[in-house]
Amino acid sequence: MTKRLILAALSGSIVQFLLGWLIYGLLLANFMSTQMTHFEGLMKDMNTWTFMLLTFFSGLAMSFLIAFIFQRWAKFDRFVKGMTAGMIFGGLVTLSFDLYSLGAMNMMTVAAAVVDVITSIITTGIVGGVIACVLGYKLEKKAEQPAA
Numbered sequence: 001m002t003k004r005l006i007l008a009a010l011s012g013s014i015v016q017f018l019l020g021w022l023i024y025g026l027l028l029a030n031f032m033s034t035q036m037t038h039f040e041g042l043m044k045d046m047n048t049w050t051f052m053l054l055t056f057f058s059g060l061a062m063s064f065l066i067a068f069i070f071q072r073w074a075k076f077d078r079f080v081k082g083m084t085a086g087m088i089f090g091g092l093v094t095l096s097f098d099l100y101s102l103g104a105m106n107m108m109t110v111a112a113a114v115v116d117v118i119t120s121i122i123t124t125g126i127v128g129g130v131i132a133c134v135l136g137y138k139l140e141k142k143a144e145q146p147a148a
Contacts, residue, residue, distance in 0.1 A: 002071075004071070004134070004135060005071050005135075008067040008070075008134035008135045009064040009067040009068075011063075011130050011131065011134045012062075012063030012066060012067060012127045012134075013056060013062075015126060015127050016059035016062065016063060016124075017055065017056050017059050019123045019127070020123065023119055023122075023123065024119070025046075028115065028119065031112075031115065032112055035108055035109045035111055035112035035115075036107060036108050036112060037107050037108070059127075062124075062127075063131060066086060066124075066127065066128055067131045070082060070085070070128070070131055070132055070135055071135050076131075077133075077136025079130075079132055080129070081132055082128040082129045082131055082133065082135075083126065083128050083129035083132070085132075086124045086128015086129060086131070087121045087122075087124060087128070089124060089128065090120040090121055090125065090127075090128070091120060091121040091124070093120070093124075094117050094120035094121075095117050098113040098117060101113070
C-alpha cells in the first residue's frame with residue numbers, strides 16, 4: 001500500500017461519513033424511519049461512540065476498496081472519472097443488497113430501497129470523485145525561472 005492509497009481511502013471515508021450523517025442522519029431520517037419495520041431491540045442507539053466509530057470504519061473499508069480498484073486497475077485520477085465509476089459501483093452494490101433485503105426480510109419498503117439506491121449513487125459518486133482526485137493529485141515543483 002502506498003501513502004497515496006491510504007490518504008485517498010481516508011479522504012473518501014471522511015466524505016462518506018459526513019455525507020451519510022447529512023443525508024441519512026438529517027435529511028432522510030424521518031422518511032427512512034417511516035419506511036422501515038421496527039423490531040424491538042433491532043436498532044442500536046445511534047448516538048454512541050461505537051456506532052459512530054463502526055460506521056466510520058464501514059466507510060473506510062468501502063473507500064479502501066474503491067481506492068484500491070481506482071489506483072491498481074482503473075488508473076482513475078480525475079474527479080469526473082471517479083465520480084462516474086463511484087456512482088455505478090455504489091448503485092450496483094446497494095441495489096444488490098437492497099433487492100436481497102426486500103426478498104428475504106420484512107425490514108424496508110420498496111420506496112425506502114429506491115431512495116437508498118439513489119442516495120448511494122449520489123454519495124458513492126462524490127466519494128469516488130474525491131478518491132480519484134487524491135490519487136491523481138500531483139505535487140509539482142515550480143520550475144525556477146531565470147532572472148531577467
